[in-house]
Amino acid sequence: MRVYIVGTGYVGLVTAVCLADLGHQVCGVDINSEKIQLLQEGGCPIYEPGLEDLLKKNIDGGRLSFKVDIGSEINDYDVVIIAVGTPERERDGRADLYYVAQTAKQIALHATKDSLIVIGKSTVPTGTAKQISESLISHNKITRFHVGSNPETLREGNAVHDFMNPDRIIMGGDNVAINCLQALYEKISCAKVITDTNSAEMIKLTANFMLAQRISTTNALAQICEATGANVEKVMEGVGLDKRIGPHFLQAGVGYGGSCFPKDTKSIISIAEHHRIDPLIFKAVVDVNESQIHFFMRKVEEMAIMTLKNRSIAVWGVAFKPETDDVRDAPSIKVINALIEEGALVRVFDPVATVPKPLKYKITCCKDMYEAAAGAEILLIVTEWNCFKQADMSNVKLLMETAKIVDGRNIFDPQKMRELGFEYSSIGRS
Numbered sequence: 001m002r003v004y005i006v007g008t009g010y011v012g013l014v015t016a017v018c019l020a021d022l023g024h025q026v027c028g029v030d031i032n033s034e035k036i037q038l039l040q041e042g043g044c045p046i047y048e049p050g051l052e053d054l055l056k057k058n059i060d061g062g063r064l065s066f067k068v069d070i071g072s073e074i075n076d077y078d079v080v081i082i083a084v085g086t087p088e089r090e091r092d093g094r095a096d097l098y099y100v101a102q103t104a105k106q107i108a109l110h111a112t113k114d115s116l117i118v119i120g121k122s123t124v125p126t127g128t129a130k131q132i133s134e135s136l137i138s139h140n141k142i143t144r145f146h147v148g149s150n151p152e153t154l155r156e157g158n159a160v161h162d163f164m165n166p167d168r169i170i171m172g173g174d175n176v177a178i179n180c181l182q183a184l185y186e187k188i189s190c191a192k193v194i195t196d197t198n199s200a201e202m203i204k205l206t207a208n209f210m211l212a213q214r215i216s217t218t219n220a221l222a223q224i225c226e227a228t229g230a231n232v233e234k235v236m237e238g239v240g241l242d243k244r245i246g247p248h249f250l251q252a253g254v255g256y257g258g259s260c261f262p263k264d265t266k267s268i269i270s271i272a273e274h275h276r277i278d279p280l281i282f283k284a285v286v287d288v289n290e291s292q293i294h295f296f297m298r299k300v301e302e303m304a305i306m307t308l309k310n311r312s313i314a315v316w317g318v319a320f321k322p323e324t325d326d327v328r329d330a331p332s333i334k335v336i337n338a339l340i341e342e343g344a345l346v347r348v349f350d351p352v353a354t355v356p357k358p359l360k361y362k363i364t365c366c367k368d369m370y371e372a373a374a375g376a377e378i379l380l381i382v383t384e385w386n387c388f389k390q391a392d393m394s395n396v397k398l399l400m401e402t403a404k405i406v407d408g409r410n411i412f413d414p415q416k417m418r419e420l421g422f423e424y425s426s427i428g429r430s
């Protein structure tokens, strides 16, 4: 099939590269000319394992190309996929549909062929596909459009694998849109959920909410475990072995981050409020996530004794999770901001991600984890990168001014750390 993908961010780019690898003829379009130039040269603007090799392979194979701005060539394609960003609107937590609206307008202005199929892939509030449809019709009264919804379910850091091996593919729309989606994903064998566009959009938001809810429940329970002398890891291992519950997303820590869970949980709250539905359960998940940073910071303050002012604190991990360079809504940023507010001297290392400006200028960015730990009074672990798990902790102890660790991701065994001579605190374990 000939596929036109608008938006080359995390979702659009992975989708473009993977669909090309499945044998489709794909064109990725973006308004950012610098990014398009980089992509045309085979360069990858994001860190995503396996993506760059696949990108080069498919450009060389003649199945993948990129261009700036939507143009009349859109009519040469069988399907147009909208994968532009839907950032959280600060005012009310709703997803900002500005880029989706702009894209729909541009598609309509260039569409001349009859029966153009347009598929929404960006994560959006329920009802957006119908709004896209209305927008297309209002800007182009001649062409007939079929609007479908095929929300993405990729995890950053595992996106290529997730695309090629999904648990399920969600397909919403009329028969024409569904047949198109079936053909697009013909080579992927998994459950295919066929429904209307509203339900498809809601499935995506609900899945993210349920996963975020499990994390917040685990984090709230971690606090109880600590207070009562239970071990949250063992508790969740025991609970997760119940097949009805399952083992995933029960890892206690400093809370969830990234561009999806924080945005989508707030989006559900705002949809509920819009319909005058009490968002009690949705709000609780967000509140627990926010309080988890305070819980973590209390541990740091207790360990620092009296004040953090002018104390040297090392932070391992900036990315919101391992295997990505994404720092959007990363817990690390909240932690670093809190440390700076308290007057601490912060030394940071992440193997891939960087601290954004202007925060970057208020800290010391280190070239490796040992340099970050050198001279520090407390080491904070905020992202569970493998290299941290494999660190030579005897060496770290020698490098630090005082051997203290607050482990926000439970990457070490508390007993082993104490045997090595560390004062060690983690989440939900004593």
Ligand code: UGA
Pocket: 123, 152, 153, 154, 155, 156, 157, 208, 211, 215, 248, 249, 250, 251, 252, 253, 254, 255, 256, 257, 258, 259, 260, 261, 320, 321
């Ligand atoms: C999430 C979903 O997992 C994807 O299915 C979805 O497609 C994507 O959002 C999206 O909407 O685009 P992602 O944000 O990349 O993917 O990352 P996750 O692996 O889900 O992790 C999210 C956050 O939860 C991270 O900060 C992670 O550290 C945290 N987490 C995860 C925990 O704190 N505990 C856990 O047990 C699991």
